[in-house]
Amino acid sequence: KMTLNRKREYSVEARSIEVLGKSQKLKEINFGELSVEHRTRCIADVKDMVEMEKKLQYIPLLDGLRRLSKTKWEDYTYVSRYIDQLLLTEARNKKIILPMKPTKEDGGKDFEGAFREAFHRGRHFNVGCYDLAGAYLNAIIELCLDPANVYEEEVENSIPIEVTDRVSNKVIATYYVKQNPEAILPLVAKKLLFEKNKFKKLKNETDPNSSDYKIIEENYKLWKSISLSSWGVIGNKYFRYYDYRTTSLITSVIRGLLHFIEGELLKKGYTLEYLDTDGAIIDDKGKDISDWLNTLIQEWFQKKFGKSTKILFDYEGNYEKLFIVALTRYRGWLRRPDGTLEEKNVGLEIKRKDSTEFMKQSQKELLELILNKCSKEEAIELIKIKLEEIKNQPLKAISFSCKLSKKPEDYATEIKRGNKTFKKKPYIIVSALKNANLTKKVGELFWWVYCDERIPMAFDDETTIKNVDWAKMKERNIYNKVRVIFEAMEWWKKERGKKFLELFGEFIEKKPRKVKSKKPPKETPKKATEEKTIVCDFEQCMKNLKGICIATEVWNCPKNNESSVYEEPELLKKDNEKPIESYYEE
DNA sequence: TGATCCATATCTCGCTTTGA
DNA sequence: TCAAAGCGAGATATGGATCA
Numbered sequence: 001k002m003t004l005n006r007k008r009e010y011s012v013e014a015r016s017i018e019v020l021g022k023s024q025k026l027k028e029i030n031f032g033e034l035s036v037e038h039r040t041r042c043i044a045d046v047k048d049m050v051e052m053e054k055k056l057q058y059i060p061l062l063d064g065l066r067r068l069s070k071t072k073w074e075d076y077t078y079v080s081r082y083i084d085q086l087l088l089t090e091a092r093n094k095k096i097i098l099p100m101k102p103t104k105e106d107g108g109k110d111f112e113g114a115f116r117e118a119f120h121r122g123r124h125f126n127v128g129c130y131d132l133a134g135a136y137l138n139a140i141i142e143l144c145l146d147p148a149n150v151y152e153e154e155v156e157n158s159i160p161i162e163v164t165d166r167v168s169n170k171v172i173a174t175y176y177v178k179q180n181p182e183a184i185l186p187l188v189a190k191k192l193l194f195e196k197n198k199f200k201k202l203k204n205e206t207d208p209n210s211s212d213y214k215i216i217e218e219n220y221k222l223w224k225s226i227s228l229s230s231w232g233v234i235g236n237k238y239f240r241y242y243d244y245r246t247t248s249l250i251t252s253v254i255r256g257l258l259h260f261i262e263g264e265l266l267k268k269g270y271t272l273e274y275l276d277t278d279g280a281i282i283d284d285k286g287k288d289i290s291d292w293l294n295t296l297i298q299e300w301f302q303k304k305f306g307k308s309t310k311i312l313f314d315y316e317g318n319y320e321k322l323f324i325v326a327l328t329r330y331r332g333w334l335r336r337p338d339g340t341l342e343e344k345n346v347g348l349e350i351k352r353k354d355s356t357e358f359m360k361q362s363q364k365e366l367l368e369l370i371l372n373k374c375s376k377e378e379a380i381e382l383i384k385i386k387l388e389e390i391k392n393q394p395l396k397a398i399s400f401s402c403k404l405s406k407k408p409e410d411y412a413t414e415i416k417r418g419n420k421t422f423k424k425k426p427y428i429i430v431s432a433l434k435n436a437n438l439t440k441k442v443g444e445l446f447w448w449v450y451c452d453e454r455i456p457m458a459f460d461d462e463t464t465i466k467n468v469d470w471a472k473m474k475e476r477n478i479y480n481k482v483r484v485i486f487e488a489m490e491w492w493k494k495e496r497g498k499k500f501l502e503l504f505g506e507f508i509e510k511k512p513r514k515v516k517s518k519k520p521p522k523e524t525p526k527k528a529t530e531e532k533t534i535v536c537d538f539e540q541c542m543k544n545l546k547g548i549c550i551a552t553e554v555w556n557c558p559k560n561n562e563s564s565v566y567e568e569p570e571l572l573k574k575d576n577e578k579p580i581e582s583y584y585e586e
Numbered sequence: 587t588g589a590t591c592c593a594t595a596t597c598t599c600g601c602t603t604t605g606a
Numbered sequence: 607t608c609a610a611a612g613c614g615a616g617a618t619a620t621g622g623a624t625c626a
């Protein structure tokens with residue numbers, strides 16, 4: 001899937017505006033024709049790229065990755081290739097032949113991911129932030145998790161490791177893992193962590209003004225970035241060494257560890273507020289409890305696997321104020337152990353590219369007000385102000401920005417459910433373009449709004465937009481965002497017949513009923529000569545009746561829960577060759 | 587009183603963008 | 607990589623209001 005999301009836009013022009021601060025919009029030229037204009041533009045583009053490289057230094061970064069993993073220049077876009085090459089190098093050293101890359105036809109079973117939960121939504125004060133460092137890589141190294149080491153039956157020098165269900169935490173499988181640290185995955189994982197930590201240590205010991213510093217820092221960044229992306233490669237179904245049992249074991253071990261910590265916290269009277277994969281937010285009563293947590297991890301690991309571990313919690317700091325909107329969505333102020341204060345916005349509209357500027361600003365203001373301990377009434381007052389402000393905003397500020405990730409015709413136009421397929425309206429941004437009679441390239445940025453009534457409309461020039469659907473715009477820009485926050489605060493609960501808007505003094509006018517045109521008198525249906533209802537076990541029926549007339553009968557068949565009236569007589573003759581299903585269809 | 591309209595709820599699917 | 611949120615939208619069920 002290509003969403004082209006790291007940067008706002010990827011055209012040379014857009015990048016040079018962002019990187020070099022160029023503001024002048026260039027004239028559209030025809031690149032399909034050779035001309036002086038074309039030539040001048042190409043030269044200017046190359047000059048821009050040279051300028052950008054001076055600033056961004058992508059070439060040394062890619063060159064570093066290339067040398068370190070022995071990949072080719074042209075392979076730089078294959079993120080997985082760096083890991084793949086490290087794996088092959090290690091295999092060659094060990095004289096091991098690795099399998100080929102699997103293809104789509106090979107299938108490949110999915111594994112379950114991480115444990116995550118927002119235990120307590122709403123506002124919190126003075127809660128600790130903890131991070132489980134290097135969890136997956138250390139689990140691989142310490143438990144020798146590798147496809148070659150995983151057995152279904154007990155073997156020599158093996159330990160049993162359970163795989164649990166992600167949701168229920170019940171054991172669903174047990175594997176015997178041979179404790180052979182010379183397997184490929186543990187070796188590569190070890191190399192990654194070793195090199196990363198080596199350069200981290202060196203970096204911290206080197207004078208930032210010395211000539212070596214830059215090289216050391218670069219190397220640290222390289223190993224760090226490969227270490228971080230390694231899990232994505234190992235868990236990829238098309239990775240040559242992918243094995244769902246191994247990946248299931250890796251994620252399950254960490255889930256198990258976190259479930260254990262959850263229980264221990266509860267016993268001690270601490271509250272776990274939030275957990276996501278390897279990060280936890282704990283009401284630690286304002287004290288760093290990482291030492292205690294790390295002792296617990298050692299005890300658990302020892303008891304469970306008879307080993308010690310390098311997996312440990314890092315104390316990130318204290319959230320002086322924190323608002324948990326939902327899982328993967330929160331805002332807070334984190335006081336780091338070094339005393340610095342950091343504003344954190346995680347997953348909220350504030351961060352999303354497809355949110356409107358007005359939405360981002362309003363969400364930030366509301367959350368900040370609530371974090372400053374405002375009352376429900378004060379929050380409502382702010383929303384009322386926002387409901388007024390929205391009307392005076394520039395259209396771009398309240399419109400949704402978006403990009404096509406593929407050609408408009410490649411978006412799905414039907415949905416499948418079971419054996420049935422249904423027609424589907426085009427994806428909303430595709431509709432918006434069509435309604436506005438605009439075309440955009442894949443990856444090109446544009447905006448759209450709702451016009452009367454609920455009609456999405458794309459635009460380049462905001463003056464072309466008339467008849468904005470204000471009710472819908474308020475809903476998307478304000479109400480939807482406020483509702484989840486109010487729900488988290490328990491200021492609002494969904495109830496039948498109650499409208500959220502009424503909290504803010506707004507009412508939706510009831511649409512006047514459509515005046516029905518006089519209908520022609522109904523035709524009286526042809527009366528069946530003999531009408532009866534049969535509630536049957538269809539297959540049993542079919543066995544009992546050799547030839548049946550289903551004419552004029554109402555079937556109420558429990559098998560497919562369908563009732564049908566057949567008006568035309570039809571005789572099904574005895575036909576022993578015919579399978580039941582074909583009768584059923586007829 | 588039955589038929590019809592409408593709002594609402596619930597489920598499912600497609601898609602994007604985020605988190606870790 | 608998996609998992610989640612958010613949004614749009616279709617299918618389907620349900621209950622109340624209104625109409626004929």
